[in-house]
Amino acid sequence: MWRAASAKNCQRGFTGFCTIVNPGFAGGAYGYVAMGPWRGGQAEYLQVPHADFNCLPLPAGDVFESDFAMLADIFPTGYHGAELAQVSPGESVAVFGCGPVGLMAAYSCVIRGAAAVYAIDHVQERLDKASEIGAIAINFDDGDPVAQIREMRGGDGVDKTIDAVGYQAAAQGSSAAGGEQEEVPNVVLNQMIDVINPTGIMGIPGLYVPSDPGGVDEGAKRGSLSINFGRLFEKGLRLGTGQCNVKRYNAYLRDLIAAGKATPSFVVSHEVSLDDAVDAYDKFDKRIDGYTKVILNP
Template sequence: MKAVVYKGPREVGVEDVPDARVERSTDVLVRVTTTNICGSDLHMYEGRTDFETGRWFGHENMGEVIEVGDGVDKVQVGDRVVLPFNVACGHCKNCERGLTNYCLTAQPDPHMAGAAYGFADMGPWAGGQAELLRVPWGDFNCLRLGEDADERAADYVMLADIFPTGYHATEMAGVSPGDQTVIYGAGPVGLMAALSATIRGASKVMVVDRHPDRLRLAESIGAIAIDDSQVDPVEAVLEQTLGLGADNGCECVGYQAHDPSGDEQPNATMNKLVQSVRFTGRIGCVGVFVPQDPGASDELARNGQIAFDQGLFWFKGQHLGSGQAPVKKYNRQLRDLIAAGKAEPSFIVSHQLSLDEAPEAYQHFDARDEGWTKVVLKPAGV
């Protein structure tokens, strides 16, 4: 089968690799029809992780079931399914508590928890930027879709990661009807957090970024765009909230945050959120932070640390939730919102391309080129 193979920093190629196949009785084999390039893929693409050359990316996947193992009871050949990026067993201590983002079975390292398709340090699972994908514990991990699955693939594929991840940010932030919510980062996840905050009834959603195409998308769903290359975002948020600060906020950037001049400043968004959110407010952090970052520019960041404004955070009595999203906690209800026409996460999609066009797409998406807001790949062709 063909797959998007990592060849080294900022280099991928579409190559023939061994076919994915059913290996255990609980496996499901999926013919991938739609798979996304995610902002998290860029950390690996840029060489900022220990992702091994020769592996292939792809944790935002959906497709058609073409084979099931003897131990699969629910999922059937012909089903259209979307797969949570979390590979989870469904029966370990964490999975039983709904924390499929920290599965203990799918992660072979006993000192770690959590697994994902085609992701650094998240187990051996092959990615779905390929023609075929092996799905372990298929009955548990497959979310079946309705008759409109192919027609609305660009919406449903967002259930694999970024829509539930954006929603998780608002869940940790405690966004409630009438709240004023600020979101730092208008990449795909930040835009999904803005959409989620709107779904949850926020009266005012403010989105901080500096890319005009992303800010336009935020405005298209009713959010207030704040360009931090033009104004102080903290002052802008205070202005919008009578000087009190937002009720809650979401961090959707992560450890490669930059200041407007282009210099990396991994603590920038976290500290600005502390300043932007009111006393006793809540912050949900889904932007990726890593335990080690050898490519960082300073010693703290190289060891996965940031100079966090703990004093002000403590003084304001704020609350912080962080970590990867447990996709299965949200994907079923978010699927039903899409099916009912209440949510259309595909508004962020700028390009739908064939798998063969992936190398060029990675270059444009990594460069944050104008108009490259979200890339969807179609292994069978567009």
């Protein structure tokens, strides 16, 4: 009965919250946060657990190979952010974070017909990628992103917001003595509350964890963050959270790619061999040499 009850999540399309394959940790199948029971797929060959359910058929040929590679994670996750925020045609959206998922979230908002998409980050190569798809780049090193957006909009805020950063967020002026920016895990959530218009919807695909031993304070170590809930309530805001249910989206996104309506591979900056993966990961982690997204070719 336990297994049958737990399987309801997957049966209802909530594959991101499966509790069968890794009991006690919703969604922890392939390595989400707690590193699940199976190793990753970056190898010459791999086995796919529950392949009858998990595999996605693709059209023959390699024309869209790089685009289809984005279906494994970041394109569905970015789209999930837009879905959580219920982005509709003609709306304005602020996307916090221009890493791979943030860029896909901004791109998904464009695909869904948003009239204005503001992409917030401080890594110039990422902001340049956002500009390529028609988003309005906001560098938070130039000042408070909320103030920048409101100035551009004549004092108005935005209809929807998306957090593609999560608990490892940093803010303007948060650099430590060594030059690296310190974590300010609640900064994006509060900026979203500040910049969104009343009755707006906040989508939060960015990762937050129930415990973080390296947290900046005792609350953060327990997964507790300080946000302006009074302001959130006053504005009548709604929010959607949680990791992506990839199977809910990837077949539809595959068809968008095959129809020439989506090209998520724009985010790819480098294609390297598996032998060069360690160096590529290091550069991506340090956000240097333009490493925005890397494809590994075994």
